[in-house]
Amino acid sequence: MIRFVRSFLHFWSDFLIGDRLELFVGPILALVGAALLLRAGATGPLVGALLFGAIALIGAASIGLATRR
Amino acid sequence: MSSVAIVTILSAFLASAVEFVEAVTIVLAVGVTRQWRSALIGVGAAVVTLALLIAVFGSALALFVPIGVLRLVVGGFLMIYGLQWLTKAVMRAGGARAKHDEAAIYAAEVAELEAEVPVPAQGMDWISFTVAFKGVLLEGLEVAFIVVTFGASANLLGPAVLGAALAGLLVVAIAIAVHRPLERVPENAMKFVVGVMLTGFGTFWSGEGIGIDWPGDDLAILALLAGYLALALLGVWVLRARTGRTADRTLAAGGGIPRS
Numbered sequence: 439m440i441r442f443v444r445s446f447l448h449f450w451s452d453f454l455i456g457d458r459l460e461l462f463v464g465p466i467l468a469l470v471g472a473a474l475l476l477r478a479g480a481t482g483p484l485v486g487a488l489l490f491g492a493i494a495l496i497g498a499a500s501i502g503l504a505t506r507r
Numbered sequence: 508m509s510s511v512a513i514v515t516i517l518s519a520f521l522a523s524a525v526e527f528v529e530a531v532t533i534v535l536a537v538g539v540t541r542q543w544r545s546a547l548i549g550v551g552a553a554v555v556t557l558a559l560l561i562a563v564f565g566s567a568l569a570l571f572v573p574i575g576v577l578r579l580v581v582g583g584f585l586m587i588y589g590l591q592w593l594t595k596a597v598m599r600a601g602g603a604r605a606k607h608d609e610a611a612i613y614a615a616e617v618a619e620l621e622a623e624v625p626v627p628a629q630g631m632d633w634i635s636f637t638v639a640f641k642g643v644l645l646e647g648l649e650v651a652f653i654v655v656t657f658g659a660s661a662n663l664l665g666p667a668v669l670g671a672a673l674a675g676l677l678v679v680a681i682a683i684a685v686h687r688p689l690e691r692v693p694e695n696a697m698k699f700v701v702g703v704m705l706t707g708f709g710t711f712w713s714g715e716g717i718g719i720d721w722p723g724d725d726l727a728i729l730a731l732l733a734g735y736l737a738l739a740l741l742g743v744w745v746l747r748a749r750t751g752r753t754a755d756r757t758l759a760a761g762g763g764i765p766r767s
Contacts, residue, residue, distance in 0.1 A: 443596050454588075458591065462587055472717055476717060482720035486714055493706065497597075498738075505603045
């Protein structure tokens with residue numbers, strides 16, 4: 439049973455997270471930050487542009503990390 | 508038909524075609540080296556399992572989860588998934604990562620299957636069944652994930668399923684016609700386009716999920732897609748320039764061109 443649960447979790451973490459954790463955690467943090475900015479009163483277009491920029495930066499940083507490894 | 512529906516069909520088609528090519532490589536290797544009948548039964552079982560998963564999860568998501576929550580969660584996953592595809596495609600196009608080689612994968616799969624126990628003279632060959640089932644299920648799961656998330660977020664499950672089905676039919680028809688791994692499919696270019704689409708749609712939907720009022724509503728999707736495409740192309744250009752410089756330096760130092 440434990441082996442099944444372990445392999446089940448391993449499969450889904452491999453499927454969703456893959457070998458680059460920053461591409462999983464980064465977008466989640468970007469969304470949390472965007473939601474906080476909206477709550478603080480920032481306008482939709484501004485937060486949308488910042489979210490786009492954050493996602494692009496995360497992608498660029500991940501490529502930078504992967505090519506350095 | 509709306510432009511979002513057309514883009515949904517196209518995205519599902521391209522993403523599914525890439526996964527179907529990979530699944531076909533595995534099934535061909537099993538069929539050619541072991542037993543076609545058991546391999547095809549494995550394919551059938553996997554297709555039925557995937558259809559059930561899409562029907563159950565697709566309907567359940569659309570019926571029971573509020574659209575705001577759905578767009579935030581599945582949009583977030585689409586964005587993460589798209590970003591993974593896109594960054595890999597950028598690195599491959601920029602020469603910083605080896606390209607996907609279906610011929611090499613096919614050869615490795617055949618060598619592995621030939622080392623297994625011989626095919627039984629009668630009845631099912633469970634190795635053929637299991638390898639084909641697993642291959643189609645795992646590759647198909649990615650298709651199911653994209654189809655369900657796209658379908659549920661935009662309320663366009665039909666167009667998403669249609670795009671995936673068309674891709675499946677086309678890839679299988681070509682595989683039957685040529686009877687060998689599909690090496691000439693521009694897999695990286697397709698992953699590049701799909702990566703841009705998933706990331707763009709994912710950003711739009713997850714943004715809507717947290718309460719962003721995108722300027723121009725659905726038109727903002729086009730702006731996001733154009734933005735990600737431009738940045739991805741810029742990334743390829745930068746990587747090509749960098750890998751070119753590294754190769755020049757290595758050659759000048761008397762070494763060979765490094766393999767990434």
